Amino acid sequence: MTSHHENIDIAAFQEDLLQWYEENKRELPWRENQDPYRVWVSEIMLQQTKVETVIPYFKRFLENFPTVSSLAEAEEEQVLKTWEGLGYYSRARNLHSAVKEIKEVYGGEVPSSKEDFSSLKGVGPYTAGAVMSIAFDKPEPAVDGNVMRVFSRILLIRDDIGKSKTRKKFEQILPSFLEGIRPSQFNQALMELGALVCTPKSPGCLLCPVQDYCLARAEGVQTELPVKAKKKSPSTKEMAAVIVKNKEGKTLFHQRGETGLLARLWEYPNIEVEKGKEQEQVEKYLREQFGITATISKTVQYVQHVFSHLIWNITVYDAHFHDKEAVDLKAGEWLHVEEAEKLTFPVSHQKILRNQKEREDEIGS
DNA sequence: AAAACGTGGGA
DNA sequence: TTCCCAAGTTT
Numbered sequence: 014m015t016s017h018h019e020n021i022d023i024a025a026f027q028e029d030l031l032q033w034y035e036e037n038k039r040e041l042p043w044r045e046n047q048d049p050y051r052v053w054v055s056e057i058m059l060q061q062t063k064v065e066t067v068i069p070y071f072k073r074f075l076e077n078f079p080t081v082s083s084l085a086e087a088e089e090e091q092v093l094k095t096w097e098g099l100g101y102y103s104r105a106r107n108l109h110s111a112v113k114e115i116k117e118v119y120g121g122e123v124p125s126s127k128e129d130f131s132s133l134k135g136v137g138p139y140t141a142g143a144v145m146s147i148a149f150d151k152p153e154p155a156v157d158g159n160v161m162r163v164f165s166r167i168l169l170i171r172d173d174i175g176k177s178k179t180r181k182k183f184e185q186i187l188p189s190f191l192e193g194i195r196p197s198q199f200n201q202a203l204m205e206l207g208a209l210v211c212t213p214k215s216p217g218c219l220l221c222p223v224q225d226y227c228l229a230r231a232e233g234v235q236t237e238l239p240v241k242a243k244k245k246s247p248s249t250k251e252m253a254a255v256i257v258k259n260k261e262g263k264t265l266f267h268q269r270g271e272t273g274l275l276a277r278l279w280e281y282p283n284i285e286v287e288k289g290k291e292q293e294q295v296e297k298y299l300r301e302q303f304g305i306t307a308t309i310s311k312t313v314q315y316v317q318h319v320f321s322h323l324i325w326n327i328t329v330y331d332a333h334f335h336d337k338e339a340v341d342l343k344a345g346e347w348l349h350v351e352e353a354e355k356l357t358f359p360v361s362h363q364k365i366l367r368n369q370k371e372r373e374d375e376i377g378s
Numbered sequence: 379a380a381a382a383c384g385t386g387g388g389a
Numbered sequence: 390t391t392c393c394c395a396a397g398t399t400t
Contacts, residue, residue: 059396066386066395100384103399137398157396177379180397204396213394214389244393245381274383320384360385382400388393 021167026226027194033222034202037209039064042071047197049123049148050081056143057104057135064208070099081123084109085116093277093357102276102357107135125149138180146196154187155200156180159207165239166211169228174239247320252327253295254283254316254362256369257307257334263347264369265303266356274320279356281365282345283327295330304343307332314368318361329365 038044041064043055054074058067077095078084084092089109096105111133115123123144124130131141142155154160161174161183168186172179191199210217216235218224229235257265267282269275284298292309299305314329348356350370358366 056396061383061395061397062385063387063395098385100386101397103383104397107398135398139397143396155396158394159396175380201396208396241393246392276383318384319386320382322382322384380400383398386395389391 021226029222030202047148052148053144056140057108081112082121085112097357110134146200150197152191152196154184156183159204162239163207163211166229166235167227171240173242175242247323249324250285252283252325253286253291254281254327254329255332257332263349265345266348267345275359279358280362303345307334316361316364
Protein backbone atom coordinates (compact mmCIF):
# COMPACT_ATOMS: atom_id res chain seq x y z
CA MET A 14 0.00 0.00 0.00
CA THR A 15 1.53 3.28 -1.09
CA SER A 16 0.75 6.83 -0.12
CA HIS A 17 1.18 9.99 -2.14
CA HIS A 18 3.47 11.52 0.42
CA GLU A 19 6.13 8.84 0.59
CA ASN A 20 8.24 10.87 -1.78
CA ILE A 21 8.20 14.03 0.30
CA ASP A 22 11.07 14.90 2.63
CA ILE A 23 8.84 15.54 5.60
CA ALA A 24 11.53 16.95 7.88
CA ALA A 25 12.49 19.52 5.28
CA PHE A 26 8.83 20.34 4.60
CA GLN A 27 8.26 20.91 8.31
CA GLU A 28 11.30 23.15 8.63
CA ASP A 29 10.40 25.30 5.64
CA LEU A 30 6.79 25.68 6.71
CA LEU A 31 7.61 26.41 10.34
CA GLN A 32 10.23 29.00 9.47
CA TRP A 33 7.76 30.75 7.17
CA TYR A 34 5.14 30.69 9.93
CA GLU A 35 7.50 32.17 12.46
CA GLU A 36 8.21 35.07 10.12
CA ASN A 37 4.71 35.62 8.72
CA LYS A 38 2.16 34.66 11.34
CA ARG A 39 -0.45 37.23 12.23
CA GLU A 40 -0.77 38.49 15.77
CA LEU A 41 -4.27 37.46 16.74
CA PRO A 42 -6.06 37.84 20.08
CA TRP A 43 -6.31 34.09 20.59
CA ARG A 44 -2.60 33.64 19.98
CA GLU A 45 -1.59 35.59 23.07
CA ASN A 46 -1.26 32.36 25.01
CA GLN A 47 -2.22 28.68 24.89
CA ASP A 48 -5.12 28.85 27.35
CA PRO A 49 -7.31 25.97 26.14
CA TYR A 50 -10.49 27.90 26.87
CA ARG A 51 -9.37 30.80 24.68
CA VAL A 52 -8.20 28.48 21.94
CA TRP A 53 -11.49 26.61 22.09
CA VAL A 54 -13.64 29.74 21.94
CA SER A 55 -11.64 30.99 18.97
CA GLU A 56 -11.99 27.69 17.13
CA ILE A 57 -15.75 27.68 17.58
CA MET A 58 -16.08 31.28 16.44
CA LEU A 59 -13.83 30.71 13.44
CA GLN A 60 -15.98 27.92 12.06
CA GLN A 61 -17.17 29.10 8.64
CA THR A 62 -16.32 32.66 9.68
CA LYS A 63 -13.55 35.03 8.63
CA VAL A 64 -10.79 36.06 11.00
CA GLU A 65 -11.59 39.77 10.62
CA THR A 66 -15.20 39.13 11.57
CA VAL A 67 -14.26 37.07 14.60
CA ILE A 68 -11.71 39.41 16.20
CA PRO A 69 -14.12 41.93 17.77
CA TYR A 70 -16.51 39.16 18.81
CA PHE A 71 -13.69 37.21 20.41
CA LYS A 72 -12.49 40.22 22.40
CA ARG A 73 -15.97 41.05 23.63
CA PHE A 74 -16.72 37.43 24.48
CA LEU A 75 -13.53 37.08 26.52
CA GLU A 76 -14.24 40.34 28.32
CA ASN A 77 -17.71 39.16 29.23
CA PHE A 78 -16.75 35.54 29.90
CA PRO A 79 -13.00 35.37 30.64
CA THR A 80 -12.98 31.86 32.06
CA VAL A 81 -14.76 28.52 31.85
CA SER A 82 -16.51 29.14 35.14
CA SER A 83 -17.65 32.65 34.23
CA LEU A 84 -19.23 31.31 31.06
CA ALA A 85 -20.72 28.35 32.89
CA GLU A 86 -22.42 30.68 35.34
CA ALA A 87 -23.70 33.10 32.71
CA GLU A 88 -27.30 33.31 31.57
CA GLU A 89 -27.89 31.89 28.11
CA GLU A 90 -29.53 35.16 27.14
CA GLN A 91 -26.28 37.03 27.78
CA VAL A 92 -24.23 34.44 25.91
CA LEU A 93 -26.47 34.72 22.86
CA LYS A 94 -26.45 38.52 23.05
CA THR A 95 -22.65 38.47 22.91
CA TRP A 96 -22.90 36.16 19.90
CA GLU A 97 -25.54 38.28 18.16
CA GLY A 98 -24.65 38.77 14.49
CA LEU A 99 -22.02 36.03 14.32
CA GLY A 100 -24.45 33.42 13.04
CA TYR A 101 -24.72 29.67 13.59
CA TYR A 102 -26.12 30.28 17.05
CA SER A 103 -26.05 26.61 18.01
CA ARG A 104 -22.30 27.16 18.37
CA ALA A 105 -22.95 29.52 21.28
CA ARG A 106 -25.57 27.31 22.88
CA ASN A 107 -23.41 24.20 22.51
CA LEU A 108 -20.36 25.99 23.89
CA HIS A 109 -22.37 27.20 26.86
CA SER A 110 -23.69 23.71 27.46
CA ALA A 111 -20.22 22.17 27.14
CA VAL A 112 -18.71 24.60 29.62
CA LYS A 113 -21.41 23.77 32.15
CA GLU A 114 -20.55 20.10 31.75
CA ILE A 115 -16.87 20.87 32.29
CA LYS A 116 -17.71 22.67 35.49
CA GLU A 117 -19.77 19.75 36.77
CA VAL A 118 -17.85 16.77 35.45
CA TYR A 119 -14.27 17.94 35.02
CA GLY A 120 -13.89 20.35 37.90
CA GLY A 121 -13.84 23.36 35.63
CA GLU A 122 -10.72 22.28 33.74
CA VAL A 123 -10.87 21.83 29.98
CA PRO A 124 -10.16 18.11 29.42
CA SER A 125 -6.75 17.43 27.88
CA SER A 126 -7.92 14.02 26.75
CA LYS A 127 -9.15 14.00 23.17
CA GLU A 128 -11.79 11.44 23.97
CA ASP A 129 -13.22 13.49 26.84
CA PHE A 130 -13.02 16.77 24.96
CA SER A 131 -14.63 15.27 21.86
CA SER A 132 -17.64 14.18 23.87
CA LEU A 133 -18.61 17.79 24.54
CA LYS A 134 -21.39 19.44 22.57
CA GLY A 135 -20.27 21.26 19.47
CA VAL A 136 -16.84 19.65 19.47
CA GLY A 137 -16.31 17.74 16.26
CA PRO A 138 -13.19 16.13 14.82
CA TYR A 139 -11.67 19.40 13.67
CA THR A 140 -12.19 21.33 16.90
CA ALA A 141 -10.96 18.41 18.98
CA GLY A 142 -7.78 18.16 16.95
CA ALA A 143 -7.27 21.91 16.95
CA VAL A 144 -7.61 22.35 20.70
CA MET A 145 -5.61 19.22 21.52
CA SER A 146 -2.76 20.34 19.31
CA ILE A 147 -2.79 24.12 19.71
CA ALA A 148 -3.45 24.24 23.46
CA PHE A 149 -1.87 20.97 24.61
CA ASP A 150 0.67 20.32 21.84
CA LYS A 151 -0.70 16.86 21.19
CA PRO A 152 0.13 15.37 17.77
CA GLU A 153 -3.44 15.37 16.55
CA PRO A 154 -4.46 16.39 13.04
CA ALA A 155 -6.76 19.42 12.75
CA VAL A 156 -8.27 19.04 9.32
CA ASP A 157 -10.24 22.09 8.27
CA GLY A 158 -10.89 23.63 4.88
CA ASN A 159 -7.41 25.20 4.80
CA VAL A 160 -5.64 21.94 5.48
CA MET A 161 -7.68 20.06 2.89
CA ARG A 162 -6.98 22.75 0.31
CA VAL A 163 -3.23 22.85 1.05
CA PHE A 164 -2.82 19.09 1.01
CA SER A 165 -5.09 18.58 -1.96
CA ARG A 166 -2.57 20.68 -3.85
CA ILE A 167 0.64 19.44 -2.26
CA LEU A 168 -0.29 15.80 -2.82
CA LEU A 169 -2.50 16.31 -5.87
CA ILE A 170 -5.53 14.74 -4.28
CA ARG A 171 -8.72 15.07 -6.33
CA ASP A 172 -11.24 13.82 -3.80
CA ASP A 173 -14.23 16.11 -3.29
CA ILE A 174 -13.52 17.97 -0.04
CA GLY A 175 -17.26 18.40 0.43
CA LYS A 176 -17.61 14.67 1.11
CA SER A 177 -17.35 13.57 4.73
CA LYS A 178 -15.17 10.67 3.70
CA THR A 179 -12.47 12.98 2.35
CA ARG A 180 -11.70 14.57 5.72
CA LYS A 181 -10.93 11.11 7.11
CA LYS A 182 -8.49 10.51 4.31
CA PHE A 183 -6.56 13.63 5.29
CA GLU A 184 -6.65 12.62 8.94
CA GLN A 185 -4.89 9.42 7.90
CA ILE A 186 -2.19 11.35 6.08
CA LEU A 187 -1.49 14.10 8.61
CA PRO A 188 0.05 12.15 11.51
CA SER A 189 3.22 11.42 9.52
CA PHE A 190 3.66 15.19 9.22
CA LEU A 191 3.24 15.73 12.95
CA GLU A 192 6.27 13.80 14.11
CA GLY A 193 9.30 15.53 15.57
CA ILE A 194 7.87 19.04 15.73
CA ARG A 195 5.53 21.06 17.92
CA PRO A 196 2.04 20.17 16.74
CA SER A 197 0.72 23.51 17.99
CA GLN A 198 2.97 25.46 15.66
CA PHE A 199 2.69 23.05 12.76
CA ASN A 200 -1.10 22.90 12.65
CA GLN A 201 -1.40 26.65 12.95
CA ALA A 202 1.24 27.10 10.27
CA LEU A 203 -0.71 24.87 7.90
CA MET A 204 -3.90 26.87 8.42
CA GLU A 205 -2.06 30.16 8.19
CA LEU A 206 -0.54 29.08 4.90
CA GLY A 207 -3.99 28.24 3.59
CA ALA A 208 -5.35 31.57 4.75
CA LEU A 209 -2.51 33.80 3.48
CA VAL A 210 -0.80 32.03 0.58
CA CYS A 211 -2.48 28.82 -0.56
CA THR A 212 -5.79 30.62 -1.04
CA PRO A 213 -8.81 29.27 -2.94
CA LYS A 214 -8.78 31.55 -6.00
CA SER A 215 -5.33 32.95 -6.72
CA PRO A 216 -2.81 30.95 -4.72
CA GLY A 217 0.46 32.80 -4.17
CA CYS A 218 2.66 29.95 -5.28
CA LEU A 219 5.67 32.20 -5.88
CA LEU A 220 5.60 33.22 -2.22
CA CYS A 221 4.90 29.74 -0.95
CA PRO A 222 7.51 28.29 1.42
CA VAL A 223 6.63 24.74 0.33
CA GLN A 224 6.19 25.29 -3.40
CA ASP A 225 9.02 22.84 -4.12
CA TYR A 226 7.01 20.02 -2.55
CA CYS A 227 3.75 20.82 -4.32
CA LEU A 228 2.61 18.33 -6.94
CA ALA A 229 -0.24 20.55 -8.13
CA ARG A 230 2.22 23.39 -8.65
CA ALA A 231 4.52 21.08 -10.58
CA GLU A 232 1.64 20.09 -12.83
CA GLY A 233 0.31 23.65 -13.07
CA VAL A 234 -3.10 22.60 -11.80
CA GLN A 235 -3.14 24.41 -8.45
CA THR A 236 -6.19 26.48 -9.37
CA GLU A 237 -8.15 23.34 -10.20
CA LEU A 238 -7.76 22.10 -6.67
CA PRO A 239 -9.29 21.34 -4.32
CA VAL A 240 -12.25 19.63 -5.97
CA LYS A 241 -15.50 20.77 -4.43
CA ALA A 242 -19.03 20.08 -5.67
CA LYS A 243 -21.24 23.09 -6.26
CA LYS A 244 -23.95 23.84 -3.79
CA LYS A 245 -27.53 24.21 -4.89
CA SER A 246 -28.85 27.74 -4.76
CA PRO A 247 -31.09 28.69 -1.85
CA SER A 248 -34.87 28.68 -2.14
CA THR A 249 -36.87 31.85 -1.54
CA LYS A 250 -39.71 32.33 0.91
CA GLU A 251 -42.13 35.27 1.01
CA MET A 252 -42.51 36.35 4.63
CA ALA A 253 -44.67 38.89 6.42
CA ALA A 254 -43.65 40.45 9.74
CA VAL A 255 -45.89 42.70 11.82
CA ILE A 256 -45.40 45.53 14.26
CA VAL A 257 -48.19 45.38 16.79
CA LYS A 258 -48.32 47.94 19.59
CA ASN A 259 -50.55 48.03 22.63
CA LYS A 260 -52.01 50.85 24.65
CA GLU A 261 -48.83 51.30 26.67
CA GLY A 262 -46.78 51.73 23.53
CA LYS A 263 -45.17 48.33 23.89
CA THR A 264 -44.51 46.14 20.88
CA LEU A 265 -45.27 42.47 20.44
CA PHE A 266 -42.21 40.21 20.15
CA HIS A 267 -41.88 36.45 19.83
CA GLN A 268 -39.14 34.05 20.89
CA ARG A 269 -38.30 31.26 18.45
CA GLY A 270 -38.35 27.60 19.46
CA GLU A 271 -35.69 25.42 21.04
CA THR A 272 -34.40 23.89 17.83
CA GLY A 273 -33.84 24.64 14.19
CA LEU A 274 -33.20 27.90 12.42
CA LEU A 275 -32.25 30.80 14.72
CA ALA A 276 -33.28 28.78 17.75
CA ARG A 277 -34.12 30.79 20.88
CA LEU A 278 -33.68 34.13 19.16
CA TRP A 279 -36.29 36.89 19.28
CA GLU A 280 -38.22 38.31 16.35
CA TYR A 281 -41.24 40.30 15.30
CA PRO A 282 -44.25 38.06 14.77
CA ASN A 283 -43.93 36.68 11.25
CA ILE A 284 -45.12 33.93 8.94
CA GLU A 285 -44.63 32.69 5.43
CA VAL A 286 -47.35 34.11 3.17
CA GLU A 287 -48.76 33.63 -0.30
CA LYS A 288 -48.85 36.61 -2.62
CA GLY A 289 -52.20 38.35 -2.43
CA LYS A 290 -53.22 36.69 0.81
CA GLU A 291 -50.84 38.56 3.11
CA GLN A 292 -53.44 40.53 5.04
CA GLU A 293 -55.78 37.61 5.56
CA GLN A 294 -52.99 35.24 6.59
CA VAL A 295 -51.24 37.65 8.95
CA GLU A 296 -54.45 38.54 10.73
CA LYS A 297 -55.38 34.89 11.12
CA TYR A 298 -51.88 34.18 12.45
CA LEU A 299 -52.09 36.95 15.05
CA ARG A 300 -55.47 35.66 16.15
CA GLU A 301 -54.47 32.01 16.40
CA GLN A 302 -50.92 32.29 17.72
CA PHE A 303 -51.26 35.29 20.01
CA GLY A 304 -55.00 35.70 20.62
CA ILE A 305 -54.88 39.17 19.14
CA THR A 306 -57.40 40.73 16.82
CA ALA A 307 -55.66 43.28 14.66
CA THR A 308 -55.85 44.76 11.17
CA ILE A 309 -52.92 45.18 8.84
CA SER A 310 -52.71 48.88 8.09
CA LYS A 311 -49.71 49.60 5.90
CA THR A 312 -46.40 48.38 4.58
CA VAL A 313 -43.51 49.85 6.49
CA GLN A 314 -40.35 48.19 5.20
CA TYR A 315 -38.87 45.45 3.08
CA VAL A 316 -36.03 43.33 4.44
CA GLN A 317 -34.18 40.53 2.75
CA HIS A 318 -32.47 37.89 4.83
CA VAL A 319 -30.04 35.66 2.93
CA PHE A 320 -29.06 32.41 4.60
CA SER A 321 -26.75 29.83 3.06
CA HIS A 322 -29.68 27.56 2.21
CA LEU A 323 -32.64 29.93 2.27
CA ILE A 324 -33.76 33.46 1.44
CA TRP A 325 -36.48 35.35 3.26
CA ASN A 326 -38.14 38.26 1.49
CA ILE A 327 -39.78 39.97 4.42
CA THR A 328 -42.48 42.59 4.09
CA VAL A 329 -43.01 44.46 7.35
CA TYR A 330 -46.48 45.75 8.19
CA ASP A 331 -47.88 48.03 10.81
CA ALA A 332 -50.92 46.56 12.48
CA HIS A 333 -53.86 48.38 14.01
CA PHE A 334 -54.62 46.60 17.24
CA HIS A 335 -58.30 46.82 18.25
CA ASP A 336 -58.49 45.15 21.64
CA LYS A 337 -55.98 47.31 23.41
CA GLU A 338 -57.65 46.93 26.75
CA ALA A 339 -57.68 43.37 27.98
CA VAL A 340 -55.79 40.73 26.09
CA ASP A 341 -54.78 37.31 27.29
CA LEU A 342 -51.56 36.96 25.35
CA LYS A 343 -51.16 33.34 24.29
CA ALA A 344 -47.56 33.71 23.24
CA GLY A 345 -44.95 36.41 22.88
CA GLU A 346 -44.03 39.40 25.02
CA TRP A 347 -45.01 43.06 25.07
CA LEU A 348 -41.81 45.08 25.25
CA HIS A 349 -40.63 48.63 24.78
CA VAL A 350 -38.11 48.80 21.97
CA GLU A 351 -35.43 49.75 24.50
CA GLU A 352 -36.12 46.52 26.37
CA ALA A 353 -36.15 44.54 23.16
CA GLU A 354 -32.69 45.80 22.31
CA LYS A 355 -31.33 43.76 25.20
CA LEU A 356 -32.57 40.57 23.55
CA THR A 357 -30.92 38.69 20.71
CA PHE A 358 -32.29 39.11 17.20
CA PRO A 359 -31.22 37.71 13.83
CA VAL A 360 -29.85 40.42 11.56
CA SER A 361 -33.06 40.83 9.59
CA HIS A 362 -35.07 41.59 12.69
CA GLN A 363 -32.37 43.87 14.05
CA LYS A 364 -32.96 45.92 10.93
CA ILE A 365 -36.68 46.02 11.57
CA LEU A 366 -36.06 47.04 15.16
CA ARG A 367 -33.71 49.86 14.19
CA ASN A 368 -36.16 51.05 11.57
CA GLN A 369 -39.05 51.06 14.02
CA LYS A 370 -37.01 53.05 16.51
CA GLU A 371 -36.05 55.63 13.89
CA ARG A 372 -39.63 56.08 12.79
CA GLU A 373 -40.82 56.51 16.33
CA ASP A 374 -38.09 59.05 17.00
CA GLU A 375 -39.19 61.05 13.95
CA ILE A 376 -42.79 61.11 15.07
CA GLY A 377 -41.45 62.25 18.40
CA SER A 378 -43.88 60.37 20.52
C1' DA B 379 -24.49 10.95 2.80
C1' DA B 380 -26.63 15.00 2.37
C1' DA B 381 -28.95 18.84 4.21
C1' DA B 382 -29.54 22.23 7.83
C1' DC B 383 -27.42 25.82 10.05
C1' DG B 384 -25.87 32.66 9.62
C1' DT B 385 -23.52 36.29 8.06
C1' DG B 386 -20.71 39.64 5.51
C1' DG B 387 -17.54 40.46 1.95
C1' DG B 388 -14.93 39.99 -2.35
C1' DA B 389 -14.59 39.16 -7.42
C1' DT C 390 -25.70 40.31 -9.87
C1' DT C 391 -24.57 36.03 -8.69
C1' DC C 392 -21.59 32.97 -6.82
C1' DC C 393 -18.41 31.45 -3.53
C1' DC C 394 -16.16 31.71 0.29
C1' DA C 395 -14.57 31.47 6.00
C1' DA C 396 -10.22 27.74 11.31
C1' DG C 397 -17.42 22.71 10.89
C1' DT C 398 -21.02 20.22 13.61
C1' DT C 399 -25.29 17.99 13.96
C1' DT C 400 -28.93 15.20 12.36
